[in-house]
Amino acid sequence: MEKLIIKGGNKLEGNIAISGAKNAALPIVMASLIGEGRSFLDNIPRLRDIDNLVKILEALGAKVDYKGNSLDIDSDSVNLLEVPYKLARKMRASYYALGALLARYGQAATTLPGGCEIGSRPIDLHLKGFKALGAEVTIEHGLVEIKGENLKGAKIYLDYPSVGATLNIMMAAVKAEGKTIIENSAREPEIIDLANYLNVMGAKVKGAGTDIIRVEGVKKLKGTDYTIIPDRIEAGTYMMMAAITGSNLYIDKVLVEHVKPLIAKLKEMGVGVEEDIGGVRVIGNKNFKSVDVKTLPYPGFPTDMQAQFMALLTQAKGSSMVIETVFENRFGHADELKRMGADIKIDGRTAMVKYTPLSAASVKATDLRAGAALILAALVAEGETEIRDIYHIERGYEDIVNKLQGVGVDIKKVSE
Missing domain, CATH: 3.65.10.10 (Enolpyruvate transferase domain)
Structure with missing residues (x-):
């Protein structure tokens, strides 16, 4: 078994190329x-x-x-x-x-x-x-x-x-x-x-x-x-990583029309997003605001970005609401985020998220996108976060450790 060790506090710089979907x-x-x-x-x-x-x-x-x-x-x-x-x-x-x-x-x-x-x-x-x-x-x-x-x-x-x-x-x-x-x-x-x-x-x-x-x-x-087309969920995940860390990051090989629902939400939060033919640049800041989001079939906000977006909302100033309409059991990441200090309350398919600083903890990926959400949280948590059960993450993110190391993240994969 392997796990990820991530030290929070670094900004992301440069560009990340998106893999096939x-x-x-x-x-x-x-x-x-x-x-x-x-x-x-x-x-x-x-x-x-x-x-x-x-x-x-x-x-x-x-x-x-x-x-x-x-x-x-x-x-x-x-x-x-x-x-x-x-x-x-x-x-x-x-x-x-x-x-x-x-x-x-x-x-x-x-x-x-x-x-x-x-x-x-x-x-x-x-x-x-x-x-x-x-x-x-x-x-x-x-x-x-x-x-x-x-x-x-x-x-x-x-x-x-x-x-x-x-x-x-x-x-x-x-x-x-x-x-x-x-x-x-x-x-x-x-x-x-x-x-x-x-x-x-x-x-x-x-x-x-x-x-x-x-x-x-x-x-x-x-x-x-x-x-094969580029992976819109991978692209969205790295866009949210840039937003949560207040970074200036270019995400390359993105079909912008595929991530329009996320771009709209990021702009609503006050995060800068610049689009071009080959990709998208996210220009983050530390004072982005809370928003509400509801998952829906395409072209609505994708359920596959809900976990990552919830992690992002833990750092948004104010209170946010997340409504999951696609899957009835897709809040497994909330308990793991709470281990890191997140203020999240679940009621059925609705989650209320309030701003709170995060701190490092030992957590586990309960599913693929939950694992990505924990990486987002670890990027801004004080201390060194340990993420276990990373085989879930490796089901959907190609070479994620090297990609993140390439833009300045303090991350490593080690054997348990």
């Missing part, structure tokens, strides 16, 4: 199974989740060459259509195998997936979409099996704009006969990125990024080269 890479890597032949995927982040996904592809029989930030995948050698239990339990994104394998081979199976414990995330909407396309779904002893040799296009209304369900149904529908319409679909940038990749492979997907996606089935898809 984890939440776009995961479904795109799995979608490579639909295309015949090889796909070469670039700007892939080096993360624990990607490592696990590569193991899944290899277990299914695909040939994978993972070098640097690129993946070369040959899907033609796939000979297993069930994700092994031990691999599926390690990551929630294993369920993307269902849509991809169903599209290519007409059947798929996986155990109910694992991942961060941030609340109930059932896959019922995924299964509803598969059934609408004509697939048979059975669930026994935690194993989900899907069979559908001759899928037909259908009109599918999602009761909630689920990102996972939208991605999975898109994949399943690309080779279904006729037209599929997904209504109330998620609009996240990662949806657009998958649609673009599928289209380059030969699919006919229109409307990605809106609440209605139309998919016209085609006979086959062919593997291709593709570059």
